Amino acid sequence: ICQYVGWPWVFYIFGAATVVWFVFWQILISDLPRNHPRISELEKNYIVDRLANQVTGSHGWSIPMLSMVKSVPLWAIIVTHFSANWSFYTLLTGLPTYLSEILRFNIKENSFLSALPYLGGWLAILFGGQLADFLRKRKICSTLAVRKIFTLLGTLMPATFLIAAGYVGCNYKAAIALLALSTTFASFNSSGFAVNHLDIAPQYAGFLMGVTNTFGTIPGILGPTVTGLLTTEGTLHGWQMVFFISAGINIFGAVFYAVFSKSEIQEWAKQ
Numbered sequence: 495i496c497q498y499v500g501w502p503w504v505f506y507i508f509g510a511a512t513v514v515w516f517v518f519w520q521i522l523i524s525d526l527p528r529n530h531p532r533i534s535e536l537e538k539n540y541i542v543d544r545l546a547n548q549v550t551g552s553h554g555w556s557i558p559m560l561s562m563v564k565s566v567p568l569w570a571i572i573v574t575h576f577s578a579n580w581s582f583y584t585l586l587t588g589l590p591t592y593l594s595e596i597l598r599f600n601i602k603e604n605s606f607l608s609a610l611p612y613l614g615g616w617l618a619i620l621f622g623g624q625l626a627d628f629l630r631k632r633k634i635c636s637t638l639a640v641r642k643i644f645t646l647l648g649t650l651m652p653a654t655f656l657i658a659a660g661y662v663g664c665n666y667k668a669a670i671a672l673l674a675l676s677t678t679f680a681s682f683n684s685s686g687f688a689v690n691h692l693d694i695a696p697q698y699a700g701f702l703m704g705v706t707n708t709f710g711t712i713p714g715i716l717g718p719t720v721t722g723l724l725t726t727e728g729t730l731h732g733w734q735m736v737f738f739i740s741a742g743i744n745i746f747g748a749v750f751y752a753v754f755s756k757s758e759i760q761e762w763a764k765q
Contacts, residue, residue: 561762577747614678645686695763
């Protein structure tokens with residue numbers, strides 16, 4: 495888009511797409527199953543019956559904030575969300591610069607290669623969700639085991655690939671492969687800690703996702719800042735430090751989650 499019609503059109507096109515999405519959202523989405531004009535009675539009754547013991551309609555000050563703050567399993571999700579997002583935002587914002595400064599790709603090659611890891615991530619999300627449900631449904635693994643397995647895959651494997659990427663130098667094929675694998679495996683977190691809110695507090699899952707995602711967005715500020723400070727000279731050593739820091743934070747989150755995560759509904763979530 496930038497090459498043929500100019501960079502402003504990137505914002506025009508994606509902004510327009512968002513407006514179109516909003517229109518369809520307003521037409522197709524309802525607050526509650528009983529208000530949906532196109533849902534079948536069978537599906538509506540199924541959803542209402544399944545959620546009967548989870549949704550009470552309580553809001554505002556009835557949320558047990560103090561109990562949430564003291565909940566170690568919730569902090570396990572928060573810490574891991576922060577840790578996993580550090581490498582996510584680092585690559586999201588820094589990968590084009592790395593491809594340009596270290597691997598010497600031009601802007602056209604850069605755009606495709608910058609998107610390649612996220613194609614793998616998209617496929618991993620789809621596959622990971624199906625696999626996680628299969629393991630739970632067939633009782634091959636408990637819910638807690640599934641959450642830990644997918645979180646460890648989504649944090650330790652990317653850490654491994656990031657460390658390796660720091661040692662391949664200007665070997666662009668190896669570097670691209672390792673970074674693509676890092677982002678691909680990171681998407682397994684979507685079947686790990688990212689849905690753990692529904693396990694420990696289904697009634698407050700939406701609220702808790704907002705809380706943990708707030709902490710998870712902090713790396714979007716800190717990560718690029720640290721990357722910028724370490725890569726001011728555009729050297730390979732600077733990028734090695736970026737990858738090593740991201741890997742270390744990922745490993746910390748993995749260990750914290752493995753030790754403190756739970757899958758049972760917490761007492762404060764039963765109120």
